[in-house]
Amino acid sequence: MKTATRKPPFKTDDEYRQLRYTLVRYLAWNGAQDPEDLADETILRVLKNLESGEEIRDLPAFARTTAQHVLSENLRRQARRFTSGAALSDPSESFAAERFSRCLEACKKRLARADKELIETYYSGDKGEMIANRKKLAKRFGLSAGALNSRAFRIRQKLSSCLDGCLRKRGGE
Amino acid sequence: MNGPPEDEQKIVRYLLGQLPEDERTVLEQQYFADPAHLERVEMVEADLIDSYLDGALSETETHQFEARYLSSPALRTKAELAKALRSPRGLAAAPFWRYAVAASIVVLVAGLGWSAYRVSQLDTVRRDLERHLAAERSRSAALEQRLSGPAPVIASFVLSPGSERAIAERQRFLVPSDVTTIRLRLALDGAAASAYHASLKTFEGHLVHDWGAVAPRGPSVDLEIAAAQIDSADYVISLGPASPSGPAHRSYVFQLKKQ
Numbered sequence: 001m002k003t004a005t006r007k008p009p010f011k012t013d014d015e016y017r018q019l020r021y022t023l024v025r026y027l028a029w030n031g032a033q034d035p036e037d038l039a040d041e042t043i044l045r046v047l048k049n050l051e052s053g054e055e056i057r058d059l060p061a062f063a064r065t066t067a068q069h070v071l072s073e074n075l076r077r078q079a080r081r082f083t084s085g086a087a088l089s090d091p092s093e094s095f096a097a098e099r100f101s102r103c104l105e106a107c108k109k110r111l112a113r114a115d116k117e118l119i120e121t122y123y124s125g126d127k128g129e130m131i132a133n134r135k136k137l138a139k140r141f142g143l144s145a146g147a148l149n150s151r152a153f154r155i156r157q158k159l160s161s162c163l164d165g166c167l168r169k170r171g172g173e
Numbered sequence: 174m175n176g177p178p179e180d181e182q183k184i185v186r187y188l189l190g191q192l193p194e195d196e197r198t199v200l201e202q203q204y205f206a207d208p209a210h211l212e213r214v215e216m217v218e219a220d221l222i223d224s225y226l227d228g229a230l231s232e233t234e235t236h237q238f239e240a241r242y243l244s245s246p247a248l249r250t251k252a253e254l255a256k257a258l259r260s261p262r263g264l265a266a267a268p269f270w271r272y273a274v275a276a277s278i279v280v281l282v283a284g285l286g287w288s289a290y291r292v293s294q295l296d297t298v299r300r301d302l303e304r305h306l307a308a309e310r311s312r313s314a315a316l317e318q319r320l321s322g323p324a325p326v327i328a329s330f331v332l333s334p335g336s337e338r339a340i341a342e343r344q345r346f347l348v349p350s351d352v353t354t355i356r357l358r359l360a361l362d363g364a365a366a367s368a369y370h371a372s373l374k375t376f377e378g379h380l381v382h383d384w385g386a387v388a389p390r391g392p393s394v395d396l397e398i399a400a401a402q403i404d405s406a407d408y409v410i411s412l413g414p415a416s417p418s419g420p421a422h423r424s425y426v427f428q429l430k431k432q
Contacts (some may be wrong), residue, residue: 021211022204022208022211025215026204028247028248029188029248030390030391031241031393033245033246034247035247036247060206063205064201064205068392071391072360072392075358075392075393076360100253101257104257119258123259127227156219156255156258157215159254160250160254163250164247164250167250
Protein backbone atom coordinates (compact mmCIF):
# COMPACT_ATOMS: atom_id res chain seq x y z
CA MET A 1 0.00 0.00 0.00
CA LYS A 2 1.29 3.43 -0.90
CA THR A 3 1.45 6.00 1.83
CA ALA A 4 0.95 9.58 0.79
CA THR A 5 3.50 11.93 2.21
CA ARG A 6 2.76 15.60 2.46
CA LYS A 7 5.08 18.36 3.49
CA PRO A 8 3.97 19.78 6.87
CA PRO A 9 2.65 23.35 6.50
CA PHE A 10 4.76 24.73 9.34
CA LYS A 11 8.39 23.80 9.69
CA THR A 12 8.48 24.70 13.37
CA ASP A 13 6.09 25.64 16.15
CA ASP A 14 7.57 29.11 16.07
CA GLU A 15 6.58 29.49 12.43
CA TYR A 16 3.00 28.56 13.29
CA ARG A 17 2.94 30.92 16.28
CA GLN A 18 4.35 33.78 14.22
CA LEU A 19 1.76 33.35 11.47
CA ARG A 20 -1.09 33.17 13.97
CA TYR A 21 0.20 36.26 15.75
CA THR A 22 0.49 38.16 12.45
CA LEU A 23 -3.07 37.14 11.56
CA VAL A 24 -4.38 38.36 14.92
CA ARG A 25 -2.69 41.73 14.45
CA TYR A 26 -3.87 42.02 10.82
CA LEU A 27 -7.46 41.21 11.79
CA ALA A 28 -7.44 43.61 14.75
CA TRP A 29 -6.10 46.45 12.60
CA ASN A 30 -8.80 45.73 10.02
CA GLY A 31 -11.68 46.02 12.45
CA ALA A 32 -12.32 42.44 13.62
CA GLN A 33 -14.18 42.37 16.92
CA ASP A 34 -12.62 39.03 17.89
CA PRO A 35 -9.37 38.69 15.95
CA GLU A 36 -8.21 35.60 17.87
CA ASP A 37 -11.21 33.52 16.79
CA LEU A 38 -10.94 34.72 13.20
CA ALA A 39 -7.21 33.93 13.12
CA ASP A 40 -7.98 30.35 14.20
CA GLU A 41 -10.71 30.12 11.57
CA THR A 42 -8.23 31.36 8.95
CA ILE A 43 -5.61 28.78 9.91
CA LEU A 44 -8.19 26.00 9.78
CA ARG A 45 -9.12 26.99 6.24
CA VAL A 46 -5.48 27.16 5.19
CA LEU A 47 -4.92 23.67 6.57
CA LYS A 48 -8.03 22.36 4.79
CA ASN A 49 -6.72 23.74 1.52
CA LEU A 50 -3.41 22.02 2.10
CA GLU A 51 -5.17 18.74 2.94
CA SER A 52 -7.18 18.94 -0.25
CA GLY A 53 -3.89 18.92 -2.13
CA GLU A 54 -3.73 22.56 -3.13
CA GLU A 55 -0.19 23.75 -3.74
CA ILE A 56 0.57 26.82 -1.68
CA ARG A 57 3.85 28.43 -2.60
CA ASP A 58 3.70 31.42 -0.32
CA LEU A 59 2.01 30.44 2.93
CA PRO A 60 1.93 33.91 4.59
CA ALA A 61 0.49 35.53 1.45
CA PHE A 62 -2.10 32.77 1.12
CA ALA A 63 -3.00 33.12 4.81
CA ARG A 64 -3.50 36.88 4.37
CA THR A 65 -5.85 36.38 1.42
CA THR A 66 -7.76 33.73 3.36
CA ALA A 67 -8.01 36.07 6.36
CA GLN A 68 -9.47 38.75 4.05
CA HIS A 69 -12.25 36.34 3.06
CA VAL A 70 -12.85 35.27 6.65
CA LEU A 71 -13.09 38.90 7.74
CA SER A 72 -15.37 39.77 4.86
CA GLU A 73 -17.73 36.91 5.73
CA ASN A 74 -17.63 37.94 9.36
CA LEU A 75 -18.68 41.46 8.39
CA ARG A 76 -21.56 40.11 6.31
CA ARG A 77 -22.69 37.96 9.26
CA GLN A 78 -22.57 41.06 11.44
CA ALA A 79 -24.64 42.88 8.82
CA ARG A 80 -27.35 40.19 8.97
CA ARG A 81 -27.26 40.11 12.76
CA PHE A 82 -27.51 43.85 13.20
CA THR A 83 -30.05 44.81 10.55
CA SER A 84 -32.68 44.06 13.20
CA GLY A 85 -31.64 47.25 14.92
CA ALA A 86 -29.27 46.20 17.67
CA ALA A 87 -25.98 48.08 17.95
CA LEU A 88 -22.61 46.44 18.24
CA SER A 89 -21.29 46.22 21.76
CA ASP A 90 -20.97 49.56 23.46
CA PRO A 91 -17.29 50.19 24.11
CA SER A 92 -18.01 51.83 27.45
CA GLU A 93 -19.73 48.64 28.61
CA SER A 94 -17.51 46.07 26.96
CA PHE A 95 -14.45 47.12 28.89
CA ALA A 96 -14.31 45.70 32.41
CA ALA A 97 -11.81 47.82 34.34
CA GLU A 98 -11.60 45.46 37.27
CA ARG A 99 -10.87 42.45 35.11
CA PHE A 100 -8.24 44.50 33.30
CA SER A 101 -6.56 45.54 36.57
CA ARG A 102 -6.45 41.96 37.84
CA CYS A 103 -5.02 40.70 34.59
CA LEU A 104 -2.44 43.46 34.49
CA GLU A 105 -1.29 42.67 38.02
CA ALA A 106 -1.10 38.95 37.20
CA CYS A 107 0.89 39.69 34.04
CA LYS A 108 3.27 42.04 35.82
CA LYS A 109 3.97 39.29 38.36
CA ARG A 110 5.03 37.02 35.54
CA LEU A 111 7.70 39.46 34.40
CA ALA A 112 11.29 39.01 35.49
CA ARG A 113 12.15 41.37 38.36
CA ALA A 114 14.51 43.46 36.23
CA ASP A 115 11.92 43.74 33.43
CA LYS A 116 9.22 44.83 35.87
CA GLU A 117 11.50 47.47 37.34
CA LEU A 118 12.58 48.64 33.92
CA ILE A 119 9.08 49.02 32.50
CA GLU A 120 7.78 50.79 35.61
CA THR A 121 10.66 53.26 35.69
CA TYR A 122 10.61 53.72 31.91
CA TYR A 123 7.07 55.11 31.97
CA SER A 124 7.25 56.96 35.29
CA GLY A 125 7.18 60.71 35.75
CA ASP A 126 5.96 63.56 33.62
CA LYS A 127 7.65 64.47 30.36
CA GLY A 128 10.82 66.08 31.79
CA GLU A 129 11.23 63.48 34.50
CA MET A 130 10.55 60.67 32.08
CA ILE A 131 13.52 61.70 29.94
CA ALA A 132 15.79 61.94 32.99
CA ASN A 133 14.53 58.59 34.33
CA ARG A 134 15.24 56.92 31.02
CA LYS A 135 18.78 58.30 30.91
CA LYS A 136 19.42 56.94 34.41
CA LEU A 137 17.84 53.64 33.45
CA ALA A 138 19.98 53.28 30.34
CA LYS A 139 23.11 53.95 32.37
CA ARG A 140 22.11 51.51 35.08
CA PHE A 141 21.34 48.68 32.67
CA GLY A 142 24.33 49.53 30.48
CA LEU A 143 22.16 50.11 27.40
CA SER A 144 22.13 52.74 24.67
CA ALA A 145 18.97 54.85 24.38
CA GLY A 146 17.87 52.82 21.33
CA ALA A 147 18.49 49.50 23.05
CA LEU A 148 16.55 50.68 26.10
CA ASN A 149 13.60 51.70 23.89
CA SER A 150 13.65 48.30 22.18
CA ARG A 151 13.80 46.47 25.48
CA ALA A 152 10.93 48.52 26.93
CA PHE A 153 8.91 47.91 23.76
CA ARG A 154 9.45 44.14 24.01
CA ILE A 155 8.42 44.07 27.67
CA ARG A 156 5.32 46.07 26.73
CA GLN A 157 4.56 43.56 23.97
CA LYS A 158 5.03 40.71 26.43
CA LEU A 159 2.60 42.36 28.82
CA SER A 160 0.18 43.03 25.99
CA SER A 161 0.15 39.37 24.85
CA CYS A 162 -0.25 38.18 28.42
CA LEU A 163 -3.12 40.66 28.93
CA ASP A 164 -4.91 39.54 25.78
CA GLY A 165 -4.71 35.92 26.90
CA CYS A 166 -5.80 36.70 30.45
CA LEU A 167 -8.72 38.89 29.36
CA ARG A 168 -9.93 36.21 26.96
CA LYS A 169 -9.65 33.55 29.64
CA ARG A 170 -11.40 35.62 32.28
CA GLY A 171 -13.98 36.82 29.77
CA GLY A 172 -15.02 33.21 29.22
CA GLU A 173 -15.32 32.40 32.92
CA MET B 174 12.14 55.13 16.58
CA ASN B 175 14.17 53.69 13.72
CA GLY B 176 13.33 53.91 10.03
CA PRO B 177 12.57 56.76 7.65
CA PRO B 178 9.91 59.25 8.83
CA GLU B 179 7.84 58.91 5.65
CA ASP B 180 7.61 55.19 6.29
CA GLU B 181 6.50 55.90 9.84
CA GLN B 182 3.85 58.32 8.57
CA LYS B 183 2.55 55.66 6.22
CA ILE B 184 2.23 53.19 9.08
CA VAL B 185 0.41 55.78 11.20
CA ARG B 186 -2.05 56.33 8.34
CA TYR B 187 -2.50 52.56 8.07
CA LEU B 188 -3.22 52.24 11.78
CA LEU B 189 -5.72 55.10 11.61
CA GLY B 190 -7.45 53.51 8.60
CA GLN B 191 -6.40 56.27 6.22
CA LEU B 192 -4.06 54.46 3.83
CA PRO B 193 -5.32 53.80 0.27
CA GLU B 194 -6.03 50.16 -0.59
CA ASP B 195 -3.00 49.63 -2.85
CA GLU B 196 -0.55 50.95 -0.25
CA ARG B 197 -2.31 48.97 2.49
CA THR B 198 -1.89 45.79 0.50
CA VAL B 199 1.85 46.38 0.05
CA LEU B 200 2.32 47.15 3.74
CA GLU B 201 0.36 44.07 4.79
CA GLN B 202 2.26 41.83 2.40
CA GLN B 203 5.49 43.14 3.91
CA TYR B 204 4.56 42.42 7.49
CA PHE B 205 3.13 39.00 6.66
CA ALA B 206 6.38 38.08 4.93
CA ASP B 207 8.78 39.47 7.50
CA PRO B 208 8.34 39.52 11.32
CA ALA B 209 10.75 42.49 11.49
CA HIS B 210 8.25 44.55 9.47
CA LEU B 211 5.45 43.51 11.79
CA GLU B 212 7.51 44.58 14.79
CA ARG B 213 8.14 47.93 13.14
CA VAL B 214 4.39 48.46 12.66
CA GLU B 215 3.85 47.54 16.29
CA MET B 216 6.56 49.98 17.43
CA VAL B 217 4.89 52.77 15.48
CA GLU B 218 1.58 51.70 17.03
CA ALA B 219 3.09 51.95 20.53
CA ASP B 220 4.36 55.46 19.73
CA LEU B 221 0.98 56.42 18.26
CA ILE B 222 -0.78 55.33 21.46
CA ASP B 223 1.76 57.25 23.56
CA SER B 224 1.25 60.34 21.39
CA TYR B 225 -2.49 60.04 21.93
CA LEU B 226 -2.03 59.83 25.69
CA ASP B 227 0.33 62.83 25.57
CA GLY B 228 -2.31 64.79 23.66
CA ALA B 229 0.20 65.16 20.82
CA LEU B 230 -2.07 64.08 17.95
CA SER B 231 -3.91 66.57 15.75
CA GLU B 232 -7.66 66.92 16.22
CA THR B 233 -8.35 64.80 13.14
CA GLU B 234 -5.90 62.12 14.20
CA THR B 235 -7.35 62.08 17.72
CA HIS B 236 -10.82 61.57 16.26
CA GLN B 237 -9.58 58.79 13.97
CA PHE B 238 -7.65 57.17 16.81
CA GLU B 239 -10.62 57.18 19.16
CA ALA B 240 -12.98 55.87 16.49
CA ARG B 241 -10.67 52.94 15.90
CA TYR B 242 -8.84 52.18 19.13
CA LEU B 243 -11.46 52.94 21.74
CA SER B 244 -14.29 51.06 20.06
CA SER B 245 -12.45 47.82 19.33
CA PRO B 246 -11.88 45.60 22.40
CA ALA B 247 -8.66 44.19 20.96
CA LEU B 248 -7.16 47.61 20.22
CA ARG B 249 -8.56 49.33 23.28
CA THR B 250 -6.63 46.93 25.51
CA LYS B 251 -3.41 48.32 24.04
CA ALA B 252 -4.42 51.89 24.84
CA GLU B 253 -5.47 50.90 28.35
CA LEU B 254 -2.18 49.11 28.91
CA ALA B 255 -0.19 52.18 27.85
CA LYS B 256 -2.24 54.31 30.21
CA ALA B 257 -1.83 51.85 33.08
CA LEU B 258 1.94 51.73 32.55
CA ARG B 259 2.09 55.45 33.19
CA SER B 260 0.16 54.96 36.39
CA PRO B 261 1.78 51.89 37.99
CA ARG B 262 -0.71 51.79 40.87
CA GLY B 263 -3.48 50.80 38.47
CA LEU B 264 -6.35 52.37 36.58
CA ALA B 265 -8.33 54.02 39.34
CA ALA B 266 -5.72 54.70 41.99
CA ALA B 267 -3.84 57.98 42.04
CA PRO B 268 -0.10 57.63 41.50
CA PHE B 269 1.68 56.94 44.76
CA TRP B 270 4.25 59.66 44.25
CA ARG B 271 1.54 62.29 44.08
CA TYR B 272 0.86 61.64 47.78
CA ALA B 273 4.58 61.71 48.41
CA VAL B 274 4.81 65.15 46.81
CA ALA B 275 1.83 66.35 48.87
CA ALA B 276 3.48 65.02 52.03
CA SER B 277 6.70 66.77 51.08
CA ILE B 278 4.83 70.05 50.83
CA VAL B 279 3.46 69.56 54.35
CA VAL B 280 6.95 68.88 55.63
CA LEU B 281 8.31 71.89 53.80
CA VAL B 282 5.56 74.14 55.11
CA ALA B 283 6.32 72.95 58.69
CA GLY B 284 9.98 73.65 58.02
CA LEU B 285 9.16 77.31 57.39
CA GLY B 286 8.64 77.85 61.10
CA TRP B 287 11.85 76.06 62.05
CA SER B 288 14.31 78.54 60.65
CA ALA B 289 13.75 82.00 59.29
CA TYR B 290 17.00 81.66 57.42
CA ARG B 291 15.59 78.74 55.42
CA VAL B 292 12.25 80.38 54.58
CA SER B 293 13.13 81.85 51.23
CA GLN B 294 14.85 78.66 50.02
CA LEU B 295 11.98 76.46 51.17
CA ASP B 296 9.43 78.76 49.57
CA THR B 297 11.15 78.33 46.24
CA VAL B 298 11.18 74.55 46.62
CA ARG B 299 7.55 74.53 47.74
CA ARG B 300 6.46 76.60 44.76
CA ASP B 301 8.29 74.22 42.46
CA LEU B 302 6.60 71.25 44.06
CA GLU B 303 3.18 72.88 43.90
CA ARG B 304 3.66 73.69 40.24
CA HIS B 305 4.72 70.10 39.72
CA LEU B 306 1.68 68.81 41.56
CA ALA B 307 -0.69 71.08 39.62
CA ALA B 308 0.80 69.95 36.31
CA GLU B 309 0.46 66.31 37.30
CA ARG B 310 -3.15 66.83 38.41
CA SER B 311 -3.96 68.47 35.12
CA ARG B 312 -2.28 65.71 33.11
CA SER B 313 -3.97 63.04 35.17
CA ALA B 314 -7.39 64.66 34.76
CA ALA B 315 -6.91 64.91 30.98
CA LEU B 316 -5.97 61.23 30.77
CA GLU B 317 -8.91 60.23 32.96
CA GLN B 318 -11.24 62.18 30.72
CA ARG B 319 -9.86 60.51 27.62
CA LEU B 320 -9.93 56.91 28.75
CA SER B 321 -11.86 56.46 31.99
CA GLY B 322 -14.13 59.45 31.93
CA PRO B 323 -17.26 59.87 29.85
CA ALA B 324 -16.08 57.85 26.90
CA PRO B 325 -17.73 58.61 23.58
CA VAL B 326 -20.63 56.21 23.11
CA ILE B 327 -20.44 54.82 19.61
CA ALA B 328 -23.21 52.81 17.97
CA SER B 329 -21.88 50.76 15.06
CA PHE B 330 -24.03 49.41 12.27
CA VAL B 331 -23.11 47.32 9.29
CA LEU B 332 -24.90 48.05 6.01
CA SER B 333 -25.14 45.97 2.88
CA PRO B 334 -25.56 47.64 -0.51
CA GLY B 335 -29.05 47.66 -2.00
CA SER B 336 -31.27 49.43 -4.44
CA GLU B 337 -32.73 52.82 -3.52
CA ARG B 338 -36.07 51.53 -4.72
CA ALA B 339 -35.99 48.67 -2.22
CA ILE B 340 -37.22 50.83 0.65
CA ALA B 341 -39.37 47.95 1.92
CA GLU B 342 -36.20 45.98 2.48
CA ARG B 343 -34.27 48.80 4.07
CA GLN B 344 -32.19 48.05 7.14
CA ARG B 345 -33.56 49.48 10.38
CA PHE B 346 -31.37 50.74 13.19
CA LEU B 347 -32.36 51.76 16.67
CA VAL B 348 -30.03 54.31 18.27
CA PRO B 349 -30.06 54.55 22.10
CA SER B 350 -30.37 58.06 23.52
CA ASP B 351 -26.87 58.14 25.05
CA VAL B 352 -25.10 57.49 21.75
CA THR B 353 -22.85 60.37 20.70
CA THR B 354 -21.38 58.97 17.50
CA ILE B 355 -22.84 56.69 14.86
CA ARG B 356 -20.42 54.54 12.94
CA LEU B 357 -21.61 53.03 9.69
CA ARG B 358 -19.65 50.20 8.15
CA LEU B 359 -20.55 49.80 4.50
CA ALA B 360 -19.84 46.30 3.23
CA LEU B 361 -18.43 46.36 -0.31
CA ASP B 362 -19.55 43.76 -2.78
CA GLY B 363 -16.74 42.88 -5.14
CA ALA B 364 -13.28 44.38 -5.31
CA ALA B 365 -12.65 47.59 -3.42
CA ALA B 366 -11.31 50.71 -5.12
CA SER B 367 -8.65 52.91 -3.51
CA ALA B 368 -11.14 55.71 -2.74
CA TYR B 369 -14.85 56.57 -2.86
CA HIS B 370 -16.97 59.64 -2.51
CA ALA B 371 -19.56 59.24 0.26
CA SER B 372 -22.62 61.32 1.08
CA LEU B 373 -25.74 60.94 3.19
CA LYS B 374 -29.14 62.13 1.98
CA THR B 375 -32.67 61.78 3.26
CA PHE B 376 -34.89 59.59 1.14
CA GLU B 377 -36.39 62.80 -0.23
CA GLY B 378 -32.99 63.80 -1.55
CA HIS B 379 -31.89 66.46 0.97
CA LEU B 380 -28.15 66.36 1.61
CA VAL B 381 -27.43 65.73 5.30
CA HIS B 382 -23.68 65.12 5.27
CA ASP B 383 -20.88 64.87 2.75
CA TRP B 384 -17.81 62.90 3.82
CA GLY B 385 -15.92 63.71 0.63
CA ALA B 386 -13.28 61.18 -0.45
CA VAL B 387 -12.97 58.17 1.84
CA ALA B 388 -10.59 55.20 1.73
CA PRO B 389 -11.93 51.66 2.23
CA ARG B 390 -10.73 49.56 5.09
CA GLY B 391 -10.37 46.04 3.76
CA PRO B 392 -13.74 44.88 2.42
CA SER B 393 -15.67 47.82 3.85
CA VAL B 394 -15.84 51.59 4.15
CA ASP B 395 -16.24 53.09 7.63
CA LEU B 396 -18.09 56.37 8.06
CA GLU B 397 -18.88 58.32 11.17
CA ILE B 398 -21.39 61.01 11.96
CA ALA B 399 -22.35 62.78 15.19
CA ALA B 400 -25.64 61.37 16.48
CA ALA B 401 -26.88 64.93 17.01
CA GLN B 402 -26.55 65.57 13.28
CA ILE B 403 -29.26 63.14 12.20
CA ASP B 404 -32.88 62.56 13.23
CA SER B 405 -35.19 59.58 12.95
CA ALA B 406 -35.84 59.17 9.22
CA ASP B 407 -35.11 57.10 6.11
CA TYR B 408 -31.68 57.71 4.60
CA VAL B 409 -29.57 56.77 1.60
CA ILE B 410 -25.79 56.70 1.65
CA SER B 411 -24.33 57.08 -1.81
CA LEU B 412 -20.92 55.60 -2.36
CA GLY B 413 -19.72 56.82 -5.70
CA PRO B 414 -16.52 57.18 -7.67
CA ALA B 415 -13.93 59.55 -6.20
CA SER B 416 -12.52 60.03 -9.71
CA PRO B 417 -14.02 59.75 -13.21
CA SER B 418 -12.49 56.30 -13.64
CA GLY B 419 -13.60 55.20 -10.18
CA PRO B 420 -15.86 52.35 -9.08
CA ALA B 421 -19.55 51.96 -9.85
CA HIS B 422 -22.10 53.76 -7.69
CA ARG B 423 -23.51 51.91 -4.66
CA SER B 424 -26.47 52.84 -2.44
CA TYR B 425 -27.12 51.86 1.17
CA VAL B 426 -30.70 52.43 2.29
CA PHE B 427 -31.60 52.42 5.97
CA GLN B 428 -34.07 53.69 8.48
CA LEU B 429 -32.78 55.25 11.66
CA LYS B 430 -34.86 55.53 14.77
CA LYS B 431 -33.56 57.42 17.79
CA GLN B 432 -34.78 56.41 21.23
